[in-house]
Amino acid sequence: MPTLHNAIRSRRFLITWWPWRSLAFVLSTVPVAAAVAVPFGLLAAPWLVLLRKLLTGTADPVVALLLFVAGAVLLAGLGPLAARPLPRLERHRLRLVGDRPLVATGSPWRRLGYAAVMVTAVPVVYSALFVTVLLIGVCLFSPVLVDGGPVSFGVVTIVTAEQAVPYAIGALVAAAGVPYLLALTAAAHAAVARAVLHTASAEALRAELVEVSRSRARLVDAFEAERRRIERDLHDGAQQKLVGLTLQLGLARLDLPDSSPAAGAVTTAHRQAKELMGELRELIHGIRPQLLTDLGLAVALRDLAGQTPIPVRVTADLPRRLPDHVEATAYFVVAESLANMAKHSGATSGTVTASEQAGLLVVEVGDDGHGGADPARGTGLTGLADRAAVAEGRMLLASPPGGPTLIRVELPCPTA
Amino acid sequence: MSDRVNVVLAEDGVLLRAGLAGLLERFGFHVVAAVGDAGELLRAVADRQPDLVVTDIRMPPGFHDEGLRAAVQLRRDNPALAVVALSQYVQHGYAAELLGSGDGRRVGYLLKDRVVDVDDFATALRRVVAGGTVIDPEVVRRLLGRRQDPVARLSPREREVLELIAEGHSNAAIARTLTLSEAAVGKHVGNILAKLDLPPDDNTNRRVLAVLTYLRDQA
Numbered sequence: 001m002p003t004l005h006n007a008i009r010s011r012r013f014l015i016t017w018w019p020w021r022s023l024a025f026v027l028s029t030v031p032v033a034a035a036v037a038v039p040f041g042l043l044a045a046p047w048l049v050l051l052r053k054l055l056t057g058t059a060d061p062v063v064a065l066l067l068f069v070a071g072a073v074l075l076a077g078l079g080p081l082a083a084r085p086l087p088r089l090e091r092h093r094l095r096l097v098g099d100r101p102l103v104a105t106g107s108p109w110r111r112l113g114y115a116a117v118m119v120t121a122v123p124v125v126y127s128a129l130f131v132t133v134l135l136i137g138v139c140l141f142s143p144v145l146v147d148g149g150p151v152s153f154g155v156v157t158i159v160t161a162e163q164a165v166p167y168a169i170g171a172l173v174a175a176a177g178v179p180y181l182l183a184l185t186a187a188a189h190a191a192v193a194r195a196v197l198h199t200a201s202a203e204a205l206r207a208e209l210v211e212v213s214r215s216r217a218r219l220v221d222a223f224e225a226e227r228r229r230i231e232r233d234l235h236d237g238a239q240q241k242l243v244g245l246t247l248q249l250g251l252a253r254l255d256l257p258d259s260s261p262a263a264g265a266v267t268t269a270h271r272q273a274k275e276l277m278g279e280l281r282e283l284i285h286g287i288r289p290q291l292l293t294d295l296g297l298a299v300a301l302r303d304l305a306g307q308t309p310i311p312v313r314v315t316a317d318l319p320r321r322l323p324d325h326v327e328a329t330a331y332f333v334v335a336e337s338l339a340n341m342a343k344h345s346g347a348t349s350g351t352v353t354a355s356e357q358a359g360l361l362v363v364e365v366g367d368d369g370h371g372g373a374d375p376a377r378g379t380g381l382t383g384l385a386d387r388a389a390v391a392e393g394r395m396l397l398a399s400p401p402g403g404p405t406l407i408r409v410e411l412p413c414p415t416a
Numbered sequence: 417m418s419d420r421v422n423v424v425l426a427e428d429g430v431l432l433r434a435g436l437a438g439l440l441e442r443f444g445f446h447v448v449a450a451v452g453d454a455g456e457l458l459r460a461v462a463d464r465q466p467d468l469v470v471t472d473i474r475m476p477p478g479f480h481d482e483g484l485r486a487a488v489q490l491r492r493d494n495p496a497l498a499v500v501a502l503s504q505y506v507q508h509g510y511a512a513e514l515l516g517s518g519d520g521r522r523v524g525y526l527l528k529d530r531v532v533d534v535d536d537f538a539t540a541l542r543r544v545v546a547g548g549t550v551i552d553p554e555v556v557r558r559l560l561g562r563r564q565d566p567v568a569r570l571s572p573r574e575r576e577v578l579e580l581i582a583e584g585h586s587n588a589a590i591a592r593t594l595t596l597s598e599a600a601v602g603k604h605v606g607n608i609l610a611k612l613d614l615p616p617d618d619n620t621n622r623r624v625l626a627v628l629t630y631l632r633d634q635a
Contacts, residue, residue, distance in 0.1 A: 236429075243532060244431040250534035251442055270532075277529055291505045294480050299509070306508065306558060 003098035004187045008180065019179035022186040025096045026129070029122065029189065032089065036118045039082040046071035080108030083115040087197045090114070097190045105197050114196045122189070129185050133178055139171030213392065220390055224325040231288040239280055246273040288328060297327045301334055301352055308338045310367070312350040322361055326413045329391040330354065330363050333384050337365040337407050340380060345369025345405055360393075361411045371403030384409070421545055424464060425450040426457040426471040426483060427502075436470065436531060443538035454482035461490055461497070468498040468545050472528065473510060484510055491517035498545045500524035502531065506555050515549065515627065524550035524584075540584065548584035551627060556582040569611045577604040582627040 007018040041048075050067040053059040087104035094102050105111065135153070142151050142164035151158045158164045249270040256263040284290065292300040298316035305312035321327070334352055341350050347369030354363045375381040381397060384407070388395040393411035423445045427433040430452075437447045445468070449460035453476045461469060469490060473483040487499045495518030503510055503525065511525040524544040530552065531537050540550045556579045570578065573594075580590045587605065591598040 240429040240432055243529065244429075244435040246532035247432075247435040247439060247534065250532050251439060254442065254534065274529075274532055277532070281529070289505075291507065294474060294504075295507070299507070303505075303507070 004183055004190065005098070008183050008187065013183070014176075014179055018183060021096045022179070022183040025093060025186040025189070026126070026182055028093055028096075029126065032093070033118045033122050033126070036083070036086065036115050037123075040075075040079065040115060040119050043074045043078055043082065044071055046074065075112070079112045079115065083108075083111040086111055086114060086118075090193050090197055094190055094193060097186050102194060102198050110196055114193065117192060117196065121192075125185065125188075129181060132181065136171045136174045136178065139167040140175060142167050142171075216390070217392065220325050221323075224328060227288050227328070228293065228324060231284055231290070231293065234280065234284050234287070235290065239277075239284065242273065242277055242280060246270060246277060249273055289331065292327060292331050296321050297330055297354060300327075300331050301354060304331070304335055304338055305350075305352055308350070309342050310347055310350055312338065312341075312352055314352045314354075316352070316354040318354060318356060318361075320356075322356070322413045325391055326361055326411050329387050329393070329411055330361060330409065333387055333395070333407075333409050334363060334365055336380050336384055340373070341365070341367045341369065341405070344373065345371075345403070347403075347405075356413065359412060359414060361413045363409045363411075364406060366406040367404055369403050369405055370401075371399045371405050372401045373397065373399035373405050381407075421445050421468055421542075422448045422464065422466040423468045423470060424448060424457065424460045424466040426452070426454070426460075426469070426475065426486070428452045428472060428475045439531065439534055439537070440470070440541075443534075443541075445538075445541070452476070454486040457483070457486050458489065466497075468500070468541065470500050470541065471502065473501050473503045481510065484513065488513055488517045491523070495519060496522065498522040498524075500526060500541055500544050500550070502526055502528040503552075504528055506552070506558060508555065511551055511555055515551075521547050521549055525555065526550065526552045527554055543584045549582075549627070550584040551582040553579070553583060556627075570608060574604050574608050574611070577601060578608050578627070581605070581608075 004018055004022065007013055007016060010016070013019070046067040050059065050064055050071065053064065053067075087102075087110075091102045091104050138145065138151065138153075142158055143161045145151050146158055146161050146164050151164070158167065249266060253263065253266045253270055256266060289300060291303055296318070298314075298318045301316050302314045305314045322330075334354075338350070338352070341347055345367045347367035350365065350367040352363070352365050354361065356362075373381060375385065375397065381395075385395040388409050388411065391411050393409060396408040396410075397406075398408075399405040421444075423440055425433065425436055425440065425447055427436055427450075433450050433452065437450050440447050448464040448466055451457050451460050454471075457469070457471055460466075469487065471483040471487055473481055473487075475482045484501055487501050490497055491499055491514075499514070499517075499522070501510065501514055501524070504527075506527065514523045514525050517523065522544055524540055526537070526540060530540070544550055576594060577590055580593060585593065587598055587601045590596075591601045594601070596604075
């Protein structure tokens, strides 16, 4: 994962975006720190007054204590509130210097701690950075600047342009270090921010998991909607046109005498178009069976059972249509289970039951075969479990040696 | 067959509707109305009094089984009307419902893809108009492919014969297809009917009942 830490060590660092990202981070810190300083300056006002009194030696012990307590209460009471937007804001800013996402803390004390860093250490470090960069800048331009009068660096004063040249050359070298300085500052700040604001508590992990599973559910829904759309587009568009075309070829063939050279070509074209129709139908079926879309799960399950060479009794009690992805998952799980049953189980009969129980669609596929189905031996059973898991459901398998085999799939289907 | 067969055609796909109309005209059917949904179909049949209705099952507005509903209603109003329904997929319930409407004759249930075999499709339509029953070979193949008790009692040859009966062939046609004598076919048919417990009765079309028995089992 690219982060600023790693990028600094790269030889190509100077020609990457990282120095600019560091600059953006450092510059954006200024308004953030300023925005934090305003409310915290107000909240810490009693302490500032106390500090002033202590420095001037006019502090009355009782007043000093009162001021200290007032400051502490204000900061502890309102500080976390004032710092509330800070973790989220920093979460976004930290993207500038690294791709690792920050799980923003929910703890008020950590927020307060970070705000304290922003109004104490940050101004000091950033000021030092600013002065250093300014110094390098002044040195760099000192041969020009001396025209307007002597340039003084405290201990050294430059009067002539000749004197300024070595400083300018030194500054030129130092200027190459400025991007590193920016990057180091940004990286250090980011490390502190991460250390203070990042949380790995169980609660945050749970929150993250909830978010992940929600986004997965959204993806599954979007994916299913997309499948439906593709199925519909193919069916209403390509398939219809292809049937029309094949029909025309069939009609064209009728009017050609058998002896004509075109007859053979049209016959071949007609046959190929028919094959293509078959392939397209299979393709559409694999995306989302039309029968399922039109008539629902119960009918589609009976159809599946009807296509299985072993007699399969279907008991499907489903008064309402279920969400698309639930129907599709159940359908494909049963299809795969029945195919396995026909191929591997040695069964002479099977059953499929489907019913809705307390917000769950429960589908069971059983047979009277010799059992011994083992997910580890790759009979498509793991795929079934995965399909169920994607729909936030689960699959249970009982298949002792000697049989019988029972596959149970539970899929949540909210009543909404 | 009478010289002119008037047809009402119902299919929601514009392109396919035109193609089907062309096909029907090419084979000497006279398309008196070509419509796009079940409501229009009912009106067109009332207006034009056709001899044959060819309808898609899945049509607007719901894209479920509107065409089938209309077909069944038309058959109820006029059991002599020949109806062929085209289906996207094999659905035993559809076939059984159609066969169960009226006396089970003058009906056809075909997969939509069959229309591209233009000759066979036209022949099937003619058979239905002539009073026959046509069930898609795929439906029959699936039913007979199953190890179900009544079917299990049939010999392979008898299954073949039943399959051809379901497709609407006469004994003579079956004899030609299987290169048997007509007498032999007659014997097979007798065996089939006996094995399926269909008692001799002149008032019912036992051949159709033989097919219907299975379809109802599946529905």
